[in-house]
Amino acid sequence: MSEEIIQIKDLKVHYPIRSGFWNRITDYVRAVDGVSFSINEGETYGLIGESGSGKSTTGKAIVGVEKATGGEILYKGVDITKASNRRKLNYNKDVQMIFQDSMSSLNPRKRIEDIIAEPIRNFENLTTDQERDRVQELLDIVGMPSDAIYKYPHEFSGGQRQRIGVARAVATNPKLIVADEPTSALDLSVQAQVLNFMKHIQQQYGIGYLFISHDLGVVKHMSENLAIMHRGRLVEIGSRDEIYKHPVHIYTKRLLSAIPQVDVDQREAHKKHREAVEKEFQENQSKWYDKDGRVYPLQKIAPNHFVALPADEAEAAKVREAKEKERS
Numbered sequence: 001m002s003e004e005i006i007q008i009k010d011l012k013v014h015y016p017i018r019s020g021f022w023n024r025i026t027d028y029v030r031a032v033d034g035v036s037f038s039i040n041e042g043e044t045y046g047l048i049g050e051s052g053s054g055k056s057t058t059g060k061a062i063v064g065v066e067k068a069t070g071g072e073i074l075y076k077g078v079d080i081t082k083a084s085n086r087r088k089l090n091y092n093k094d095v096q097m098i099f100q101d102s103m104s105s106l107n108p109r110k111r112i113e114d115i116i117a118e119p120i121r122n123f124e125n126l127t128t129d130q131e132r133d134r135v136q137e138l139l140d141i142v143g144m145p146s147d148a149i150y151k152y153p154h155e156f157s158g159g160q161r162q163r164i165g166v167a168r169a170v171a172t173n174p175k176l177i178v179a180d181e182p183t184s185a186l187d188l189s190v191q192a193q194v195l196n197f198m199k200h201i202q203q204q205y206g207i208g209y210l211f212i213s214h215d216l217g218v219v220k221h222m223s224e225n226l227a228i229m230h231r232g233r234l235v236e237i238g239s240r241d242e243i244y245k246h247p248v249h250i251y252t253k254r255l256l257s258a259i260p261q262v263d264v265d266q267r268e269a270h271k272k273h274r275e276a277v278e279k280e281f282q283e284n285q286s287k288w289y290d291k292d293g294r295v296y297p298l299q300k301i302a303p304n305h306f307v308a309l310p311a312d313e314a315e316a317a318k319v320r321e322a323k324e325k326e327r328s
């Protein structure tokens with residue numbers, strides 16, 4: 001068993017909403033509202049949810065781009081949200097991020113050499129020659145030609161820019177990379193290439209990924225464990241096999257049924273299944289959320305499988321029973 005590298009405990013990111021003449025805080029957007037999960041060294045952990053569910057904010061809070069308003073981010077046992085600047089500096093070296101939109105995340109006025117060298121300059125004192133060698137090595141790792149260092153981001157395709165983004169993220173020898181929808185702006189064929197080399201780099205360097213996506217189809221091939229997020233909270237977490245084979249929360253079932261069916265013979269059956277899941281969702285969703293539409297706390301339902309079961313004990317018991325039957 002590999003060791004746990006990061007533990008997120010009851011993480012909250014609330015944005016104040018101000019209104020009225022005095023511009024007072026009248027409410028909060030609860031973008032992340034009590035999220036807990038942990039990632040092991042070298043594993044890919046999937047964080048899934050539709051647009052607005054709070055995935056990106058979770059990722060940004062983990063790398064420190066957004067400030068956590070509550071909870072803990074334990075890295076190697078130390079809460080980073082309250083750590084000293086020196087410890088935070090080490091953490092910033094070990095935990096990097098790759099963004100969805102490589103065009104806006106790579107500075108268009110900088111050459112690739114400077115883009116990739118930037119994180120190295122923040123943490124290491126290398127000579128110009130050493131730095132150039134390191135950048136060449138990183139470009140080689142992500143399968144880019146060495147003359148790329150003299151060019152600018154707009155001279156590359158989306159897939160190539162994403163490789164450059166990975167080279168920059170890998171530059172500091174990180175232990176964890178938060179990859180926020182790294183392939184969703186790319187064509188299908190290029191997506192597969194980028195995912196493959198991300199896997200390759202992971203195996204070579206033992207990097208862990210928090211892989212953020214709205215697409216359960218993509219995550220299926222990447223993650224060992226995953227968390228499904230909805231309305232700022234987690235509705236279900238567990239191993240990939242448990243969740244894909246035995247989804248329990250009404251929202252997870254709906255997300256899974258939305259994965260397009262590639263097998264032509266199965267399309268009609270899949271359409272019927274999708275309609276049945278949608279009907280169940282429409283009829284029963286009130287049981288799965290509280291009166292304010294919030295997701296209930298997670299409960300353990302099997303080894304490595306937690307679900308935000310209905311608060312009504314009888315309802316929750318029914319769900320557990322159905323799950324037991326399905327597994328046996």
Ligand SMILES: Nc1ncnc2c1ncn2[C@@H]1O[C@H](COP(=O)(O)OP(=O)(O)OP(=O)(O)O)[C@@H](O)[C@H]1O
Binds near residue numbers: 029049051053054057
């Ligand atoms: N700076 C901010 N101020 C106020 N609200 C914000 C801010 N950033 C995000 N939000 C809100 O927080 C919620 C979660 O946003 P977030 O970007 O994390 O969702 P997401 O699941 O990553 O969606 P997407 O895939 O579309 O980026 C949304 O309702 C969003 O409008």
